[in-house]
Amino acid sequence: MLHAAPHTTHNLHHTVQKSYAIIVAGGSGTRMQSAVPKQFLPVNGLPVLMHTLLAFRKSQYTPNLIVVLPDSHHDYWAQLCSQHAFTIPHELVSGGPTRFHSVKNGLKLVPDDALVAVHDAVRPLTAPSIIDAAYKQAGIQGAVVVAVKSRDSVRQVKGPFTQSLVRDEIYLVQTPQTFKASLLKASYEHPYHENFTDDASVAEHAGHTVHIVEGSYQNFKITFPEDIAIAELLLKQ
Numbered sequence: 001m002l003h004a005a006p007h008t009t010h011n012l013h014h015t016v017q018k019s020y021a022i023i024v025a026g027g028s029g030t031r032m033q034s035a036v037p038k039q040f041l042p043v044n045g046l047p048v049l050m051h052t053l054l055a056f057r058k059s060q061y062t063p064n065l066i067v068v069l070p071d072s073h074h075d076y077w078a079q080l081c082s083q084h085a086f087t088i089p090h091e092l093v094s095g096g097p098t099r100f101h102s103v104k105n106g107l108k109l110v111p112d113d114a115l116v117a118v119h120d121a122v123r124p125l126t127a128p129s130i131i132d133a134a135y136k137q138a139g140i141q142g143a144v145v146v147a148v149k150s151r152d153s154v155r156q157v158k159g160p161f162t163q164s165l166v167r168d169e170i171y172l173v174q175t176p177q178t179f180k181a182s183l184l185k186a187s188y189e190h191p192y193h194e195n196f197t198d199d200a201s202v203a204e205h206a207g208h209t210v211h212i213v214e215g216s217y218q219n220f221k222i223t224f225p226e227d228i229a230i231a232e233l234l235l236k237q
C-alpha cells in the first residue's frame, strides 16, 4: 500500500547515514528507436547519464554512486567520460536482462546499514532537493517513492467496462525510490515476477509499506524521441 508522507524540509540530521545511489542504465531503449542507447544521447551537449549523476552529486547526502551498465557499454562509457572530462567518482556494475536484475546487481555493492536510492539513468531532471527529501524520509519510514498526483482524470479498463477512479487518490510513480538498504536487499531476494515494474513493487511484494515523497512533473523519464527536445528545454532553465 502507498501512504502519502508530509513534505519535508531538507536539513540533515546530526547523524547522517551512509548513502548510496544505484543509477540503472542497463536498458536498450527500444522505444527511443535510436542506434545509441538513450542514456548516452546528448542533452545540451552532455550525455543523459552525466546529467543524472550530476544531480545526485549535488545531494546533501553525497551518495556513493553505482552505475549499472551492460558489459558491452562499459568501454563506450569510459570513452564518453574521457571525451567530456567527466570525473565524478562512481562504480560500474554489469546490467541484467531486466531492470529488476540490474538493480539486484547494484545492490551487491551496498552495505546493509546504508540508505539506498534507486534511480533511472534516464531521469536527468531530478531536483537535488527531492533526492534529499527521499533520503530523509527513507531514513524515517524505510521505503519511499517519489511520485506526483495525476493531473488528468483516470479511468480503469476491465474487459468491456470502464470505471472512473478518484483522481486525488492516484499518484504517478517516478524515481528515486529510496529505502533502508537492509529492507530493499531482503526484498530483492524474492524471485523475479513480471509485475515488478519498479523497486516499490518489489518491496511491497515482500510485505513492506511504501510511502510517497512529493515529486515534480519535470522529473520525467526520457522514453520517446521527442523527450530529448523537452529535456533540453527544461535543463536550460
Ligand SMILES: Nc1ccn([C@@H]2O[C@H](COP(=O)(O)OP(=O)(O)OP(=O)(O)O)[C@@H](O)[C@H]2O)c(=O)n1
Binding pocket: 024, 025, 026, 027, 028, 029, 030, 031, 032, 039, 068, 095, 096, 097, 098, 099, 100, 102, 103, 119, 120, 121, 122, 221, 222, 223
Ligand atoms: N535490463 C534493464 C532494463 C532497464 N534498465 C533501466 O531502467 C530504467 C527504466 O527503463 P526504461 O525506460 O524502460 O528503459 P529501457 O528498457 O532502456 O527502454 P525501453 O523499455 O524503451 O526498451 C532505464 O534507466 C533503463 O536503462 C536497466 O537498468 N536494465
Ligand SMILES: C[C@](O)(CO)[C@H](O)COP(=O)(O)O
Binding pocket: 099, 120, 173, 174, 175, 197, 198, 199, 221
Ligand atoms: C521505475 C519507473 O520509472 C517508475 O515509473 C518505471 O516503472 C520504469 O518502467 P519502464 O517500463 O522500465 O520504463
